[in-house]
Amino acid sequence: MTVKVTVTGAAGQIGYALLFRIASGQLLGPDTPVTLSLLEIPQAVKAAEGTAMELDDCAFPLLRGIEISDDPNTAFDGANIALLVGARPRTAGMERGDLLQANGGIFGPQGKAINDHAADDIRVLVVGNPANTNALIAQSSAPDVPAERFTAMTRLDHNRALSQLAAKLRVPVSEIKKLTIWGNHSATQYPDLFHAEVGGKIAAEQVEEDWLRDTFIPTVAKRGAAIIEARGASSAASAANAAIDHVYNWVNGTPEGDWTSAAIPSDGSYGVAEGIISSFPVVAKNGRWEIVQGLEIDAFSRARIDASVQELIDERDAVKELGLI
Ligand SMILES: NC(=O)c1ccc[n+]([C@@H]2O[C@H](COP(=O)([O-])OP(=O)(O)OC[C@H]3O[C@@H](n4cnc5c(N)ncnc54)[C@H](O)[C@@H]3O)[C@@H](O)[C@H]2O)c1
Ligand SMILES: O=C(O)C[C@H](O)C(=O)O
Numbered sequence: 594m595t596v597k598v599t600v601t602g603a604a605g606q607i608g609y610a611l612l613f614r615i616a617s618g619q620l621l622g623p624d625t626p627v628t629l630s631l632l633e634i635p636q637a638v639k640a641a642e643g644t645a646m647e648l649d650d651c652a653f654p655l656l657r658g659i660e661i662s663d664d665p666n667t668a669f670d671g672a673n674i675a676l677l678v679g680a681r682p683r684t685a686g687m688e689r690g691d692l693l694q695a696n697g698g699i700f701g702p703q704g705k706a707i708n709d710h711a712a713d714d715i716r717v718l719v720v721g722n723p724a725n726t727n728a729l730i731a732q733s734s735a736p737d738v739p740a741e742r743f744t745a746m747t748r749l750d751h752n753r754a755l756s757q758l759a760a761k762l763r764v765p766v767s768e769i770k771k772l773t774i775w776g777n778h779s780a781t782q783y784p785d786l787f788h789a790e791v792g793g794k795i796a797a798e799q800v801e802e803d804w805l806r807d808t809f810i811p812t813v814a815k816r817g818a819a820i821i822e823a824r825g826a827s828s829a830a831s832a833a834n835a836a837i838d839h840v841y842n843w844v845n846g847t848p849e850g851d852w853t854s855a856a857i858p859s860d861g862s863y864g865v866a867e868g869i870i871s872s873f874p875v876v877a878k879n880g881r882w883e884i885v886q887g888l889e890i891d892a893f894s895r896a897r898i899d900a901s902v903q904e905l906i907d908e909r910d911a912v913k914e915l916g917l918i
Contacts, residue, residue: 602679603631665706680721697917704734776901
């Protein structure tokens with residue numbers, strides 16, 4: 594079966610890093626043909642057309658069609674996978690409420706279009722920031738779609754944490770298992786090494802306490818800002834790579850003996866307020882995310898998880914007040 598993948602913000606920098614990898618088979622696997630649906634604002638449709646010309650010029654064997662639209666109802670029609678990348682960035686002088694309002698104007702109508710037109714098996718990954726709360730807005734505009742199909746991306750944070758730890762311990766990334774990002778895709782996120790394993794032993798016990806607290810956690814949590822500072826633009830190829838990882842695992846499963854991180858609607862596990870879209874340790878089985886249960890959370894981790902979850906609750910309350918959910 595050909596899978597229809599809708600990408601919003603298709604003419605943006607993440608879109609450019611993402612589309613070619615989807616078309617080459619890296620999102621779903623080498624046996625799954627895809628149709629791409631590109632959603633853009635009217636001013637950027639021409640640029641999306643240019644990207645589509647380049648996609649054609651790659652002659653990808655799995656790419657069965659490209660559609661371009663500025664209408665969400667058209668772009669999500671029959672979609673099986675939706676990657677919501679396009680968002681309203683914060684600009685100078687913009688208050689937090691203005692940012693949430695502007696994004697509500699994007700993710701509300703897109704959620705409704707998904708509700709009304711997407712395929713029954715639609716799976717949604719929100720990348721555009723503030724990703725967790727944008728996902729909540731889209732989800733609340735799609736009452737007919739199971740809530741669990743709306744997710745937000747913390748896989749980039751997860752991959753950043755893997756890489757930082759691998760460099761510290763001088764091991765390949767593949768040696769690290771069971772790392773977790775908890776909470777929001779923001780500077781309050783909590784990268785947890787107390788359950789992560791390296792060579793079968795707990796990672797937190799293999800690093801100095803002050804490195805974990807004063808270097809590792811802030812480096813991972815503020816990496817997005819550090820990339821913007823260095824590149825003059827926010828992360829793009831690494832964000833696209835993480836989106837590929839997230840959807841690939843969601844559809845094809847996570848490897849035995851390991852887990853990953855994804856922001857999914859909370860069922861109340863680990864005391865995280867039910868309904869908010871928060872990052873957890875997760876496995877994917879039979880096309881569904883499941884929260885890894887039974888982990889012991891000590892006081893150090895508890896305080897950090899609670900702080901990030903509180904930020905998500907505040908964001909939820911703010912969008913509720915604005916009538917966006
Ligand atoms: N979750 C993460 O880990 C993560 C990582 C990196 C970036 N991001 C976020 O991803 C988003 C996109 O980043 P980028 O670098 O590609 O930005 P960009 O500005 O290069 O591209 C965004 C694109 O979205 C389009 N767009 C805006 N509103 C739209 C709408 N209503 N419908 C369809 N398209 C619309 C714009 O025309 C633009 O082409 C930003 O919000 C960024 O902060 C998230
Ligand atoms: O776009 C940003 O603000 C940063 C981005 O979310 C990132 O983590 O790289």
